[in-house]
Amino acid sequence: IVFFSLEMQLVQVLQKLFDDYVKTTSQRLKIIDAYMFYILLTGIVQFVYCVLVGTFPFNAFLAGFISTVASFILAACLRMQVNEENKDEFNGISPERAFADFLFAHAVLHLVVVNFLG
């Protein structure tokens, strides 16, 4: 019974969390979050496929999977740098500069991914 009530509380907490999130985050950040969620889905799909079908060719799996992980990470970093709350930490990096860095990192990332796909 204790466990069940804990679960109910968990659901309530998560519900409250989601409502707070929708209210407090700006539009810009929500777009990036939606993009991150989509990347996460593609990563999960690839991983499940690998678990079901096997790891051959391993380099292709790694290339695809790391591509999703890296895209997720880079989006997370972009979100951090664009978020106004962090402006003092990232002094010298305007949102435009952050986006330019994001593009550069993605260019390098996809060049390597294409090379690794084999």
Added chain:
Amino acid sequence: FQMVVKLGKPTKKEKFLLLLALAGACCLAFIIRLFSVLRFETMIHEYDPYFNYRSTEMMVENGVFSFHNWFDEKSWYPLGRGVGSSVYPGLMWTAGSIYHFLRAFQFKVDVRQVCVFIGPIFSAFSVLATYALTWEVSKGNNGAALFASVFIALVPGYISRSVAGSYDNESIAIFCMILTFALWLRAIRTGSMAAATTAALAYLYMVAAWGGYIFITNLIPLHVLGLILTGRFTHRAYVAYSTYYVIGTLLSMQISFVNFKPTESADHMPALGIFGLIQLITFYNYLKPMVTSEGLRQIIVGGVLGSIGLVLGGAIVTGKIGALSGRLAFFFNSKGAIPIIASVAEHQGTSLAHYYYDLHLLLLLFPLGVYRCFTDLHEGTLFAMMYGITTLYFTRIMVRIVLVLAPAMCVLGGLALSGHYYAFLPNLSAPEEKETSTIEKKKKEIKKAAAEGGYPFKRELAAIAAFIPILVVGSFVSHSIYMAREHYSDPTIVLRAGNGKLYDDFREAYKWISENTEENAKVLSWWDYGYHLSSMANRTVFVDGNTWNNTHISRVGQILASDEKTSYEMMRELDVNYVLVIFGGKIGYPGDDINKFIWMIRIAGSTPTGAHITQKQYMTNYGEYRIDSRAPKKMRNSLMYKMCYHRFGQLMTHPRAPLGYDLSQNQEVGDKDIQFEHLEEAYTTENWIVRVYRVKPPANKFSGK
């Protein structure tokens, strides 16, 4: 006693002086490494560089792709070696690019010239990289950076592996390493994804260049862990490490030799572990202001951590993640190493004298540098300390790590010396001590000065303090020049005796082999000489310095350690045509095969087919290793002994010694009349250093006798 440095932006004049000093340091770094080119010709030194040279020649002639797909049938006969997937190509790419670049401008250089001078050129680049690194570590202190770059130009520990002619991975790898570190610190300081990506690209260059990249792979996560534990883990650090790790690891897997190691081997797991950890920490920090309920938050966090732990534990238990590789395991348990790893000269521990010879003044400045890092602790100084201390720890186990320690020492030494000057130089313009006639008044003044928290005679002490480092650094410079000139400029392949006499027997023998043996002849020797034979004699060899197959090397050891009949059978099995030994008994060369023989015996006995060979059988009853009449039968019948001492019993090596006196063992040889049944002597060089024997085909069964 203030040690905090107040910095301002450098003026135009200061910038010019800085540039001049840096250019001078680069020239100094280049020139001090040229002693061997002045004394000998522009030739490649030592053992491993010959393999790198042969590979570069191959790449330059046949193109990059045929190099990466190269399968070498002329080494490790009959197995062959897939060179493209078992080599770190960075060195060959670099030399090849420089060669083609110069050729494009119609400078018709030879590949050998490029290979010989790569060490000096890249040490000049290291000077610039160390300047950048120390600038990052000290947050813009140009003085410290300049001191550090002058130190790295001269430190003997680095000169030893980057001298002209030393065409080995370390000569460019140290530059790549310092560059990666400098760019990493820049990434943490700015928190920009582009800076982290450039750090990842520098990491790729490092992975391509040297197997020691694993040190960077683990030091940078360790640094991040240090930041977490000291409460300095900011969003910038998250951006820097996440971007660097993901892009850097993907880049590192492009090198064929590294392949999938970052996902499988335990050497690479800390980097992945820290990556996961910072994701969890950042997500936790993101959730913290939004979730109010304490207990439930803890449950969520605990659940996530617990499941991660289960996954990791399961992976290790089921064996998906392998154990530490042989070389790294050696760092943590040097007693339990297999003989082939324990026998390498570079893998011995470092003696205290060696620290002094390689680092000199920096040993004194190192603790002061660490102290300065503590007084001004931020991401850069934390990194410098971790780099210095971890490398210092590992040099106790393996002497070649002193090379990796040298840049850390230079950075910290630069900080120390700069701190010293910043503490004392401002006092040079302190107000003059007033002239007082009575002793009492002087005593009062000293008391007053002490009460203010300073000390008396500021100007005089400052002058002395400014002058002494000049003397000390001067002695460091002269020590470095001495070390470079006397100890680190020998090509190893040409021996230089104490009285200046040169012995070029190695090259004499290899040239003889290349001219007087059949094209497809196969030469058996100990693995040290394999690269030389492949490159200079251009013949098929059985084992070489790559030492990738311990069983094959053990087989060669068994051949050399067994008696002639048994060896002959094994040699016929392997299809050996010639056997080569190095013998230093005539001139007293201490690095010959008889000196290494005990290691050959140990390695021969380390596999199942050779388990009957133990080192005790080759020693006297008292446990001595001797080659005179007291040596046991097993020793005197071994192929190595017979090949070294054949005809030696009639040779006079020293006017006051009996015939057949081995000058490197300092004993008189036991068997003065050695005969062979299946081998015949093909060639012995002028000073008996290299001895080549031909393996005779089996005698006809019915010879009429």
